Amino acid sequence: MMFPWHKKAIEKLDKMIEQKLLPHALLISGVEKIGKFDFTQNLIQKLLCSDSSCDHCEICNALKNDDLLSDLDQSVSIRRSHYPNLIYCRAELNDSGSMSKDIRVDQIRAFCESLGKTADTLQIGVIFYADQMNNNAANSLLKTLEEPRENTLIILLAHHIDRLPTTILSRCQKIHINPTYDDESAQWLESQIDEGTRGDLDSMQLLESAHGVPHKALEDLNGDYFLQYQSWQNLLLEIALSPTKISETEIFTDHELDVLKCLQHLINEGIKIKTLKHDSANLDLNKVIEKASFNHLFNLLDDTNRAISLSQTTVNIKLLLDNVMVVWSHITNLKKYPAITSFQEH
Numbered sequence: 138m139m140f141p142w143h144k145k146a147i148e149k150l151d152k153m154i155e156q157k158l159l160p161h162a163l164l165i166s167g168v169e170k171i172g173k174f175d176f177t178q179n180l181i182q183k184l185l186c187s188d189s190s191c192d193h194c195e196i197c198n199a200l201k202n203d204d205l206l207s208d209l210d211q212s213v214s215i216r217r218s219h220y221p222n223l224i225y226c227r228a229e230l231n232d233s234g235s236m237s238k239d240i241r242v243d244q245i246r247a248f249c250e251s252l253g254k255t256a257d258t259l260q261i262g263v264i265f266y267a268d269q270m271n272n273n274a275a276n277s278l279l280k281t282l283e284e285p286r287e288n289t290l291i292i293l294l295a296h297h298i299d300r301l302p303t304t305i306l307s308r309c310q311k312i313h314i315n316p317t318y319d320d321e322s323a324q325w326l327e328s329q330i331d332e333g334t335r336g337d338l339d340s341m342q343l344l345e346s347a348h349g350v351p352h353k354a355l356e357d358l359n360g361d362y363f364l365q366y367q368s369w370q371n372l373l374l375e376i377a378l379s380p381t382k383i384s385e386t387e388i389f390t391d392h393e394l395d396v397l398k399c400l401q402h403l404i405n406e407g408i409k410i411k412t413l414k415h416d417s418a419n420l421d422l423n424k425v426i427e428k429a430s431f432n433h434l435f436n437l438l439d440d441t442n443r444a445i446s447l448s449q450t451t452v453n454i455k456l457l458l459d460n461v462m463v464v465w466s467h468i469t470n471l472k473k474y475p476a477i478t479s480f481q482e483h
């Protein structure tokens with residue numbers, strides 16, 4: 138499937154292919170849900186099928202049989218496609234079923250070894266997401282990038298290229314997929330919404346609220362994210378008003394980062410209404426903010442922001458949230474602001 142907001146990136150790639158300037162390593166970047174994976178699959182099909190992505194030759198069928206959503210969610214570090222010269226490397230699922238945060242060096246080694254030293258036909262290795270490689274993994278990949286193999290293309294997908302070492306960046310050709318606010322994408326979005334829901338919906342507005350990421354817009358619309366968000370917010374306020382509610386936080390599980398962001402929003406909102414001496418429409422928030430001191434709110438906002446940025450590291454996010462929750466549960470009657478110990482080491 139070709140998405141209208143991929144057009145520019147595709148043109149750039151097509152030019153490389155046409156002029157036979159396809160590099161040994163390609164970095165495809167863009168924010169989450171912008172469609173990097175679909176983009177990559179289209180590219181792979183274009184490169185491997187001899188009949189312009191015919192959709193029915195042996196290779197196209199092999200690619201079609203790569204059920205990336207289910208197969209690749211298996212706990213495997215390296216996986217071969219149904220087309221033998223195509224391999225994927227991604228973070229593993231851990232025992233609790235969530236995705237591990239980093240790609241380890243042994244995975245990258247296995248990945249590089251799985252790519253043959255020589256290949257008669259084009260071999261392709263895909264790493265997603267390359268910005269999840271830890272330092273050792275990145276160094277290990279660098280060695281392979283420094284000695285390009287013939288007939289080999291390595292494709293790195295990344296959400297945040299600033300998390301990749303410059304040594305890797307400098308060895309890749311870069312293709313970036315931008316967020317989109319054009320009419321064609323808004324029309325695509327509209328076409329994906331069923332008529333019942335469509336109503337008076339302004340698809341451009343929806344696209345803007347999702348920061349120009351059409352699939353994110355659809356997800357916001359269809360999913361129960363807003364309901365979930367509401368229930369986190371309610372529980373957070375209940376916890377601040379009666380600390381024993383802290384035992385009911387199982388609804389936060391696997392949503393720790395979103396819950397931290399929800400708390401961040403609550404505290405920001407609280408500081409605003411306290412500063413302006415306004416009341417919020419949210420009565421529970423008024424009650425909490427009335428009793429909490431400015432100092433403690435600012436301190437907790439700092440700590441929440443810190444927890445959010447630490448969540449990008451290997452720190453246990455559940456522990457971060459638990460620590461923040463303990464302080465939050467006492468925010469209305471804190472004497473002295475406590476130092477959160479799990480932050481100190483960082």
Ligand SMILES: [Zn+2]
Pocket residue numbers: 186187188189190191192193194195196197198
């Ligand atoms: Zn084909």
